[in-house]
């Protein structure tokens with residue numbers, strides 16, 4: 001196609017932010033930080049390599065995803081504890097906070113609920129920023145590795161993709177069949193994963209995660225949560241996923257209960273939109 005004469009002028013139009021966040025209610029991070037003092041670790045869950053495990057976090061408590069033993073990427077799903085229909089909405093979270101999350105960003109639930117499910121309160125990888133390739137950590141741009149895409153691209157079956165791991169973990173947790181809970185598994189927060197889009201072709205890329213044992217991502221639960229974390233078969237995602245090739249390590253989930261609620265905090269209400277949708 002030939003370019004129009006004003007092609008350059010059109011390209012030069014400056015972008016506008018789709019969702020300016022000046023009106024977005026912001027969490028009081030200082031109040032959250034204050035109640036970490038003297039908190040108590042009340043539970044922990046080890047997620048074995050190429051598997052997933054569920055965990056519960058009451059509203060007002062914290063949870064950490066911790067790197068242990070070696071670099072490893074984790075795929076996180078969140079549901080409202082009492083209702084699997086309310087789940088993490090990675091697409092809207094991306095639209096509000098950007099492609100990669102860090103301290104102060106919130107994980108929003110799907111429509112028609114649209115409320116913060118969790119707030120990131122600490123990120124030991126926040127030093128990474130964006131690298132020369134446009135890569136950064138903790139993305140909401142990927143989905144999760146899954147056996148359907150793998151079959152499509154390779155013709156082979158592999159049963160320990162994050163999608164399958166999350167499906168098995170959720171089925172075990174709620175005592176239902178894998179088939180019945182599979183639709184509740186959703187696009188993830190890619191914890192510790194280093195990703196971006198190539199500048200020339202716009203393709204989704206991954207590269208070796210900078211995470212090291214001792215690093216963690218910490219969240220405050222805004223509502224009662226059921227979480228599931230998969231230790232991705234891609235390991236540190238430096239080469240490939242959807243196979244048993246990569247070196248994988250376990251991940252640790254820790255639950256912390258503070259002595260008090262953060263000052264002025266209450267569990268987030270569901271969206272107050274009337275749901276009339278017009279005439």
Ligand SMILES: [Zn+2]
Nearest residue numbers: 145162232233
């Ligand atoms: Zn994965």
